[in-house]
Amino acid sequence: MTTSEFTAVLDAVREVVPTLRENGRASEDNRWIVDENIHLLEKTGVLGIASPRRYGGLDLPIGEAAKIISEVASACGSTGWITMVWVSNAWLATLYPDKTQDEVFADGPSVRISGGFTPSGTLTPTEGGYKLSGTWRFNSGCRGAQWNMAAAIVQRPDGTEDEAIAIVPMREFTIADDWDTFAAGGTGSASTSLKDVFVPEHRVVSFEHALTDTTPGRAHVEPGRRYGLFPVVFTECAAACIGIARGAMELFLQRVPGRPITYTSWTDQRQHPLTQIQVATAANKIAAAEGLAEGWWKLLQGRADEGGELTTEERAQLRGQTAYAIQLAKEAVEILYSASGASVLQKSVPMQRFFRDIEGFAQHGLLLNTTNYEVQGRTLLGLDPDTPFL
Numbered sequence: 001m002t003t004s005e006f007t008a009v010l011d012a013v014r015e016v017v018p019t020l021r022e023n024g025r026a027s028e029d030n031r032w033i034v035d036e037n038i039h040l041l042e043k044t045g046v047l048g049i050a051s052p053r054r055y056g057g058l059d060l061p062i063g064e065a066a067k068i069i070s071e072v073a074s075a076c077g078s079t080g081w082i083t084m085v086w087v088s089n090a091w092l093a094t095l096y097p098d099k100t101q102d103e104v105f106a107d108g109p110s111v112r113i114s115g116g117f118t119p120s121g122t123l124t125p126t127e128g129g130y131k132l133s134g135t136w137r138f139n140s141g142c143r144g145a146q147w148n149m150a151a152a153i154v155q156r157p158d159g160t161e162d163e164a165i166a167i168v169p170m171r172e173f174t175i176a177d178d179w180d181t182f183a184a185g186g187t188g189s190a191s192t193s194l195k196d197v198f199v200p201e202h203r204v205v206s207f208e209h210a211l212t213d214t215t216p217g218r219a220h221v222e223p224g225r226r227y228g229l230f231p232v233v234f235t236e237c238a239a240a241c242i243g244i245a246r247g248a249m250e251l252f253l254q255r256v257p258g259r260p261i262t263y264t265s266w267t268d269q270r271q272h273p274l275t276q277i278q279v280a281t282a283a284n285k286i287a288a289a290e291g292l293a294e295g296w297w298k299l300l301q302g303r304a305d306e307g308g309e310l311t312t313e314e315r316a317q318l319r320g321q322t323a324y325a326i327q328l329a330k331e332a333v334e335i336l337y338s339a340s341g342a343s344v345l346q347k348s349v350p351m352q353r354f355f356r357d358i359e360g361f362a363q364h365g366l367l368l369n370t371t372n373y374e375v376q377g378r379t380l381l382g383l384d385p386d387t388p389f390l
Contacts, residue, residue, distance in 0.1 A: 005045075006064040012044035013071045020075035021247070022069065024353055027078050027186030031179050032143045035146045039078045041274055046072060048109035050091040052101070052222055057090070057109035059298075062227055062304075063297030065091075067238035073383025074250065077357030078186030084240040085141040089113035089149060094169060095210050095229065096235045097217030099202045104147055104167065112315075114141035114170065117366075119163050129200040130154070132166050134177075135193040143188040145170045150192075151207070156371060163207035166199045183360020185353075230389055231310060231318055233366070235296050236304040238322040238329075241361055242293060245286045245329035250335045252279065255351070262341070269339075277342025278339045282332040289325035289332075296321065313379045315390035320376025321368040330362045 020037055026031040041047050049065045051057025060068075065087060073080020090111060093104045121134020133153055142148060146313055148170045154162050176191040194301045202217065209215040210229050227235075256279075268273050296318055303310055310318070337344060337355040344351045361367065367387070375385050 003064065005058050006040060006049075006060055006068070009045045009049060009058070009060075009068055010071060013046060013068060013075075015034075016040045016044060017071070017075040020072065020079050021350060023349055024076045024078070024186070025347060027076065027153055028353060029185075030184075031185055031187030032347075033076070033079050033082055033186045037076070038144055041072070041079070041083060041086075042110050047086055047090070047112065050087045050218070051105060051109035051111065052094060054220065055101075055105035055109050057105075059222055059225065061224070061301050061382075062232065062235060063294070066236055066293065066297060069236055070239040070243035070246065073206045073240040074247035076186070076242045077247075077354060077361070078184055079242075080240045080243050081184060081187050081361060082141045082144070083228065084236045085114060086112045086145075088236045089115060091225070091232055092149065092210075093147075093167065094222065094225070094228065095204045095213060095215055095218075096205055097215060098219050098221070099192070099217065100167060101220075103203075107146070111147065112141065113143045113147045113149060113167070114139050114145035115147075115151075115165075117151050117165070117315045119151040119153050121152035121154045121162055121166075122198070123204065125154070125156060126198070128168065130204055131196045132168065132199050133195045134189055137191045138189045139175075139192045140184075140187045140189040141169065142173070142175055142190060143190050148173055148192065154204075154206075159369075164204050165207065165210055166198055166204045168194070168197065168203065172197045181283070181360065183358075183363075185356075197209060211390075224301070226304050226307070226309070227300045228310060228390075230313065231296075231300055231315060234319055234322040234341040235293070235300065237361075237367055238289070238293060238296075238325045241326045241329045241358055241367075242286065242289050244354055244358045244361070245289065246280075248333045248336045248351060249279075249282060249286060251351050251354065252282075252340065255340070255349075259341070270367075275339055278335050282335040285328040285332040285335075289328040292321050292325045312385060312390060313389060316376045316379040319372045319390065323367060323372030326362055326367055327369045330358050333358045 048057040049060045053059045072083045120136045123130040173192040179190040
């Protein structure tokens with residue numbers, strides 16, 4: 001069922017799409033989304049869509065949250081990606097003990113949390129908690145975050161090791177000036193580092209507890225919201241990429257009427273059969289990606305509403321299908337970009353940025369189609385998926 005809150009946020013986002021898109025070049029030049037875009041994400045209520053209601057959030061179902069992320073990404077790829085990071089991490093924060101959640105959401109539901117899952121640091125046990133040191137690359141959203149999730153290896157005195165995720169105030173980190181890229185330029189995904197910073201025990205969750213949603217100290221578990229860590233991440237990453245493809249289609253359809261085809265007798269590109277075939281092919285790829293997404297949302301929400309969990313096979317399938325949807329979205333943008341003529345090379349034409357952004361996002365280690373197809377294929381063949389990232 002579509003909620004009125006979802007509709008209100010989605011309508012508000014649609015009203016600001018032109019502004020978010022207009023700010024795309026400035027964000028890329030700035031190597032971080034402009035302040036106005038962050039303000040609009042807060043004003044429209046986007047940043048509270050996955051936050052618990054007890055902290056003033058909307059706690060929308062995953063399908064509705066994903067559709068809003070997609071709408072933002074249709075305006076600006078970088079802003080859409082940052083929205084995905086902050087929204088998904090707000091949900092991930094609910095995997096921590098209640099005490100931690102009280103701290104993270106103390107300033108309201110629009111909390112901004114960056115971070116990732118590559119264990120690039122070390123956690124050393126000490127009285128009352130841990131000392132954390134490390135450097136984390138590609139930290140999307142860190143420049144505007146209030147908190148940061150840092151995956152690290154716990155090094156225990158007896159020599160044993162395991163993986164955990166610490167949530168730490170962003171002010172404890174140093175942010176490097178090392179983000180200058182071909183794609184996703186406005187995401188500000190710089191490297192962050194810290195050394196020997198104390199992290200209280202309640203702000204560290206083992207990777208196993210996060211994956212199995214069994215963290216001690218959680219009295220409040222929102223009904224119908226136990227989706228699983230990686231299903232949320234994969235689903236919302238795909239939503240951002242599908243949104244970029246939708247935005248590219250909008251840009252193409254706005255720009256093509258009356259455009260001549262240089263060095264030919266065609267005065268309106270719309271009349272050329274090749275353009276008709278290209279735009280139909282791109283539209284069908286986007287529709288196919290959206291159809292797959294609707295399937296995940298229904299599966300995830302249905303299982304969460306039942307209080308159940310996805311099977312290993314379903315999680316592997318979700319990984320493969322999200323990667324396939326991202327590939328479809330990328331191919332759609334590539335078609336539209338190639339049909340846009342040489343003038344699209346100009347930075348003043350947003351299409352070239354949409355093309356570069358989706359090429360970059362599709363290279364993300366968690367989203368590579370080959371890696372994810374392998375995981376899905378192994379389970380289809382009756383083999384173990386051979387990965388904990390499910």
